[in-house]
Amino acid sequence: MPTVPALATAGADQDLKRSTIERREPGAHDVVIDIAFSGVCHSDIHQARSEWGAGNFPMVPGHEIAGTVSAIGAEVSRYQVGDRVGVGCFVDSCRECENCVAGEEQYCLKGNVGTYNGRGYDGEITYGGYSTQVVVNENYVLGIPEAVALDAAAPLLCAGITLYSPLKHWQAGPGKRVAIIGLGGLGHMGVKIAHAMGAEVTVLSQTLSKAADGKRLGADHYYATSDEQTFKDLRNQFDLIINTVSANLNMDAYLSLLRLNGTLVNVGLPTEPASYQTFSLVGGRRSLAGSMIGGIRETQEMLDFCAKHGFGADIEVIGIDEVNEAYKRVLASDVRFRFVIDIATLHAPATS
Numbered sequence: 581m582p583t584v585p586a587l588a589t590a591g592a593d594q595d596l597k598r599s600t601i602e603r604r605e606p607g608a609h610d611v612v613i614d615i616a617f618s619g620v621c622h623s624d625i626h627q628a629r630s631e632w633g634a635g636n637f638p639m640v641p642g643h644e645i646a647g648t649v650s651a652i653g654a655e656v657s658r659y660q661v662g663d664r665v666g667v668g669c670f671v672d673s674c675r676e677c678e679n680c681v682a683g684e685e686q687y688c689l690k691g692n693v694g695t696y697n698g699r700g701y702d703g704e705i706t707y708g709g710y711s712t713q714v715v716v717n718e719n720y721v722l723g724i725p726e727a728v729a730l731d732a733a734a735p736l737l738c739a740g741i742t743l744y745s746p747l748k749h750w751q752a753g754p755g756k757r758v759a760i761i762g763l764g765g766l767g768h769m770g771v772k773i774a775h776a777m778g779a780e781v782t783v784l785s786q787t788l789s790k791a792a793d794g795k796r797l798g799a800d801h802y803y804a805t806s807d808e809q810t811f812k813d814l815r816n817q818f819d820l821i822i823n824t825v826s827a828n829l830n831m832d833a834y835l836s837l838l839r840l841n842g843t844l845v846n847v848g849l850p851t852e853p854a855s856y857q858t859f860s861l862v863g864g865r866r867s868l869a870g871s872m873i874g875g876i877r878e879t880q881e882m883l884d885f886c887a888k889h890g891f892g893a894d895i896e897v898i899g900i901d902e903v904n905e906a907y908k909r910v911l912a913s914d915v916r917f918r919f920v921i922d923i924a925t926l927h928a929p930a931t932s
């Protein structure tokens with residue numbers, strides 16, 4: 581089995597350190613991907629710190645993977661050596677349950693196999709994109725269109741699809757008022773995609789410090805949630821609110837911003853349970869919902885949509901030795917808008 585360089589953490593209270601992992605020999609339906617870029621998702625931090633339950637250590641995070649095919653198994657038909665490809669949050673699913681058959685593999689009834697911190701159906705722990713190479717069944721590999729650079733494409737594989745899927749499901753489009761809570765990695769993709777879909781987009785951020793960026797990304801309106809007046813001005817305004825925040829919010833305050841029949845969709849995944857008053861829902865026949873990434877077919881559709889509209893993510897490219905610092909900056913909401921690791925720096929000697 582090939583041994584490849586990786587950035588791994590040994591435990592929930594440890595920093596990430598350079599290490600090595602073993603990748604499997606490619607099977608008949610496997611694609612070997614030389615990773616060029618790997619996005620840093622807030623979920624990487626939650627999992628590396630065991631905030632969602634005990635993680636599998638050593639852990640190599642990374643589920644926003646972009647690179648090129650370097651080898652294929654004998655039966656692979658969808659990809660060729662040299663193709664620009666991506667891998668998102670899962671690398672396998674049962675392929676038989678009703679959700680898999682419907683192309684909603686992320687909701688596989690037997691549990692999808694996470695790209696990292698998961699266990700394959702063979703029992704092996706999975707390792708993610710903070711490494712130089714990954715081996716994935718061709719059915720779980722996405723094609724990255726030429727129009728999107730690989731570094732800006734990487735975050736689409738999680739942040740992009742996590743916003744595209746609910747925006748499409750709840751029919752964001754012309755005549756719809758959509759609000760995005762939190763202008764981080766997920767939120768900024770929500771603004772771009774909802775705007776491209778034709779919706780009227782409002783950002784609800786803690787402060788106005790990123791307002792100019794928000795407008796540039798496509799927001800029509802921008803409000804600070806630290807200002808109480810915001811909740812008075814925006815009462816009963818929105819058809820759809822997508823909450824990307826990684827901490828619990830005052831749900832009742834945000835539900836009051838929905839108009840009749842509006843829906844608030846949670847995609848952010850705080851560690852503590854959330855609460856709300858049932859009155860906040862029944863008063864306007866409102867819905868409180870959740871959504872998780874998207875299926876393979878829909879992820880490809882999202883990549884093609886972004887290419888057609890000429891955008892990827894807004895990124896800050898970092899070296900492999902800067903990832904621990906980047907985690908701290910993500911936690912401080914100090915990122916515009918996604919850190920992406922240049923995996924070439926993992927091949928090069930350490931800088932510190």
Ligand code: NAP
Nearest residue numbers: 622623762763764765766785786826827847848849872873
């Ligand atoms: P991120 O880049 O850190 O963005 C989160 C944003 O939320 C911040 O930029 C900040 O925006 C706002 N925020 C942070 N702390 C806050 C607080 N205490 N109160 C109010 N607002 C706060 O994170 P991300 O990568 O976008 O991920 C966001 C969440 O989604 C994480 O919990 C992650 O695990 C989850 N996630 C879910 C899925 C899914 O499939 N459902 C997929 C990927 C990630 P402002 O500065 O604009 O206020």
Ligand code: ZN
Nearest residue numbers: 621623738739
């Ligand atoms: Zn993610």
Ligand code: ZN
Nearest residue numbers: 674677680688
């Ligand atoms: Zn399934």
